[in-house]
Amino acid sequence: MVMRLLILLVSLLLVGCGDRNWRTAETSEIMPLLDFSLIDENGQAVEAEDYQGKVTLVYFGYTYCPDVCPITLARLAGTLNRLDDDVREDIQVLFISVDPQRDTPEVVKRYTNAFGSEFIGITGELAEIDALTNRMRVTYDYEEPNQRGDYIVTHTSAVFAFDREGGAQFLIRDSHPISDAVADINRLVNDGA
Amino acid sequence: MVSHLFKTPRLLAGGMLLMLITAGHASGQDVQVSNARLSLLPGEQPGAGYFQLHNTGDETAVLVGAQSEAFEDVEIHMSSDENGMAHMHAMEQVAVEAGERFEFAPKGHHLMFIGRKQALAEGEDVEVLLQFGDEQRLPVTFEVVSPAAL
């Protein structure tokens, strides 16, 4: 009896921690399905469902960020470069701007093109971006503009991974070795979901 | 790509020598800059300058600013990550003690190059004047690179 309880307890714990055992950080318990109504880099209205069918990596940033955003995207491009071609074909990266005032579709398109064909720029109405970030429980914040009218945007630094149905799976931080990100993305693509 | 990391400093040798000679005696300060790269993407977005400072003198060197004719403004910035949030803020100055090295590196300290006045392509050079607290000016040549090369 005690043994059974113990087994039940252990299995509950395992489920609680997520049963996928990602090397990066599990998100399936804390993040809902990917869901948004935004504008893509070609100026088209898009919904999260439009991106189903491929593994989706999401990064929230802004193009006037000269350091953290391009370095993160470049590192992600380097991560994808380590995957086999057929795996990469099953992956898309959404760079979702949290600064739509400056990041027009044209701007995010030129920006994401610099990182590779898997990278897609997304912008949209601020209210819709807020709906998405609130839903995902991620935040961003504008600082006071300077004399030129430029402003710094504080934003989440992680890359969020979703399965082909838009289900949250894991997030990749800077502190995770690239080899761990490669292993998890590979698994997510190959195991399906 | 990796070779950038070990590239020798591309200073305006003559100008720098003059600076060191003229300023050297007054303040005892010698500053060497190496591996200066300007990470830039196509468009009007600001760029980030990365380099290593080596204070070979016997007094603290204080970087207080920078300017370049290719940009409207150059600011000293620092990026940081706090609880999963990426922050960036401007800094008044960066002090490097005698004998010490200081790295302006991705996701840390950087020069932020704002308002480019001309198109700049990868591989091109940009002249930047680093300004130090004792009025010393150090011209440095930054090579334009893609962030993917860092």
Ligand SMILES: [Cu+2]
């Ligand atoms: Cu900056």
